[in-house]
Amino acid sequence: MLTLYDYELSGSCYKVRLMLGFLGLPHETRHVDFHPGREHKSDAFLAINPLGQLPVLDDDGYVLRDANAILTYLASAHDPGGRWGFGGDAARNGRIAEWLGFASDLTGTIGAARLHDAFFHDIDADAARAGGKRLLRILDEHLWFQERQGAAWLAPGDHPSIADIACFPYTALAQDADLDLADCPAIRRWHDRFKRVPGFTVMPGVFPARE
Amino acid sequence: MLNDEQRRAWQPVASSTDLVARHVFAGAIWGQELALWRADDGHVNAWENRCLHRGVRLTIGVNLGSELMCQYHGWRYANRTAGCTYIPAHPADAPARTICNRVYPAVERHGLVWAALEGTVEGAALPELPMDGLVLRPVPVDVPPAEVEAALAAEFGRDRVRWLVQPVDAGRSIIRGVLAEQPAEPLPVLRRWSARLGRLRDRLEALPRPPVAPIPPELHRVDPALAGLPEPGPAGTSLRLRVARKWPVAEDVTAFRLAPLAGELPAFQPGAHIDVALPNGLTRQYSLTNGPDDTAAWVIGVKREPAGLGGSTCLHDAVREGDVLAVSPPRNNFPLRRDGLLTLFIAGGIGLTPLLAMARTLHLARLPYHFHAFARSVAHLPFVDVLDGLGDAVERHIGLDPAATTAKLEAIIGTQGEKHELYVCGPTPFLDAARAIAAAKGWPDTAVHFEYFKNERPRDASNAFEVALARSALTLDVAPGQSIVEAVAAHGIHIPTSCAQGACGTCRVGVIEGAIDHQDVHLTPSEKARGDCLMACVSRAAAGRLVLDL
Amino acid sequence: MSSTEKVELDPAIRDAWHVCAVAADIAPGATAMHCLFGQRLEVARDAAGRPVVRGDGRVLPALERYGFIWTSPGTPPEDLFPLPGYDEPDRKNVVTGSVGIRVSAPRAVENFLDMGHFPFVHTGILGEEPHTEVKEYAVAIDPVADEVVATECQFYQPRAAVGSSGGAKTEYVYRVPHPFCAILYKTSPFDAVRMDIVALFVQPVGEEEIIGHTMMSIIDDRSTATEVRHFQLTIFGQDKPILENQRPRKLPLDPRAETPIRADKSSIMYRRWLTSKGVAYGVIPAP
């Protein structure tokens, strides 16, 4: 049985929920009261993840923290077709890993500025915002050239990968960090494509596409 | 405040390739935000980025192919006109035709989409550009447009690339470049320019400069008629439309395709009809058959009625392709709900026309419906090609005698399922039969929607009575033989009418007090029983006096 | 959040109580920094546990009610608006969280009064297509309490409350007892007579920047506080992107600024009520 330690408004937890949705995996959810309760810093939760961070996945006693790690694990353990993870050629695998790293940077910038603006975390939000803006420009340029070559996703290949999943939440939630995507048209189109992948689920702050 | 030049100049706001199918693109000119979207028919829409209901940006809305849906309350706006076609909170009402979002002129040339804040398509000239140039990746820069222009000229000159700087706001720009020739291998060239422009952007943004205040958005006030609760606007055959095509669509039925002389047709909703002023002085009502994806010209179906007053004969015989007709804006007294779990359409003969528009709407929205078309013979069934496009949802019932028709109607209508809606249109006996069956099977009349083409009930205008007009503080007499519409018109009060026989619903007036003698075929029995409105072209006081909300 | 400029307050807003902190966040002896009308506030408790608010170089009036600390830059009335039902012993009173949102206070209040968006914004929870119709309801100004009241509101909801087990027609009563606070009463899945209470108390950090505080007082002995919060924050999180994309961010009081329909009766009444009180903060006054 899969159990996800989850917080609905967390973009990092959303990555895992997206993956579970795409793979159609039944699972249980443990709601952790991240805000306002700070339950992720409680002794009970620190016993599960000493870093005091969400998400955490428990697969029949195999407990894993960190969204990238969980996505990688689910792709190798629960995606028989090997479409989402490192099942392709070396060039694709390398790119997936590269963009997974980029996704962590998004969490540290846009995700952090969002925690400051919406949930009052005490960080240097303007520095985080500036960092986030730089990342969005890099991502937009990459996606523009992908489109130009007939490629729809972050890594090469016809199928989206866990890199798309990892980079989607905090770019889709950029406005929560006061970052406007009007200057990132290729990112906005990539969002629309991603929302039309079968099994896509929304979170508060993200609207679905139709058809 | 923007000056005239800023308002009227064409600005590049997107690359053509930016406007992909079923997407809404975010653009801006001098601080005025635009929602840009390409409809499935290829048309590029440039609208103010603000739903005029409660101000939500349309760039977070959904491009449905022929309509744009706002994300907040699901209002739908039509391709081209931006007229509101559907308000989900009031599924039984037709939105006022005048609810229209602000549309900016837009054209697509040389791989770019151009828009202006004011003026017409024919207005200001577009800059000269290489015909088949290579459009570079646009690069947004948080620097005032004039500074960006100067930097581009100093840095790259103008020989190889034609530079265009889109003024996004006072302090923001987008660099757009068009290369004169298509290189053999565009990709490396595009990459090189993207990198160069990125470096230029970083350098310009790093220069010290005082903060530039953004230009505030101009907020236009809506029509005063919409500030309260929306009411249908006045009619009159004010449109001039050209007969673009005239062709037979069934035995005795001719279709007319009516196109605007210039610009766009006003928005319409499924179920709407227009008044057509004929060369022989008569005015006739015809339902629009168009779906929401077909807004460039209206198509009506006209049945030849030799026994009629000469309206249909005149259209059949005297009107030719290329002729110009005077036509009213569309008026919708037969609105389509889109919140049914199943919608049944039952059409008799030419009564198919309004239901066709409705079925096409549900079809595009992938909402469930069944369409039953009754006709005397295969040759008498109009618009077969359109029906074919609706696929499996259509069932044809051909050549049934009255008894077989009734039996078939019984079988089709059945008992009402949860949230099922029934729409019927056709000749009077057919319509009467369908309504009687639905009533007998227990359908509430709120779920049975119908439209009569004419009022064939016996009418009696022999009594005299008094009407008091509550809002005008006026009391006047209606003489035998005179209608309420005529009586109040004599005192300068205009009630819009269309069919003038109590069928179409245009002349509906609120009744505050008094017993009504309903003589129309528009209202349902329960609406008549409520006694709070009447059709002023035919209905009268049952006794004494009426107080009208006029 | 970005800093906000100080503006002159209109009397209606200046002399009202405003929420400035969650009571449970202010431990005895601790001091926390908060922001109201673009001004820094220091919120603390005295030895007796009473809230103390300092700002603008002076001690401001302070009050603790409904799980929050309230203050005022002017001369507020003796007490805050009443919340009948809140003190009933068998209710679960939960402070369901506070979220920073870039919108004006009255836009947030107006959204709270609006049923038409349920199927589109709270899909599968508070509404669901094709059940989109907003039926006629009644709205009035209660002349005694001086508040906007909407009654006879009803809407089909797939999952009206955290304890709901299926779709149901839900009845609502809305109250706006304060320009920046709104309260709704809705059918409880566990009580045929009494209603659940959901309150939105808006802290105007600036004219276009708020902290939305929510509180629930429900009749439900099954759900945990975490579940209740999760439900309410999900809803609030869904409203956030709508609110942050409304233009202008301030609420326009000109009747011709936007296009209301019958479903917007309560919003029309709320805008008129703000106009009649002379509220200028967070709005674009009618011309």
Ligand SMILES: N[C@@H](CCC(=O)N[C@@H](CS)C(=O)NCC(=O)O)C(=O)O
């Ligand atoms: N590297 C982690 C970071 C996730 C993360 O930042 N989670 C947030 C919730 S959105 C959290 O738990 N933050 C608490 C903390 O970092 O102390 C991952 O990707 O899973």
Ligand code: FES
């Ligand atoms: S704001 Fe767009 S539909 Fe209400």
Ligand SMILES: [Fe+2]
């Ligand atoms: Fe909401």
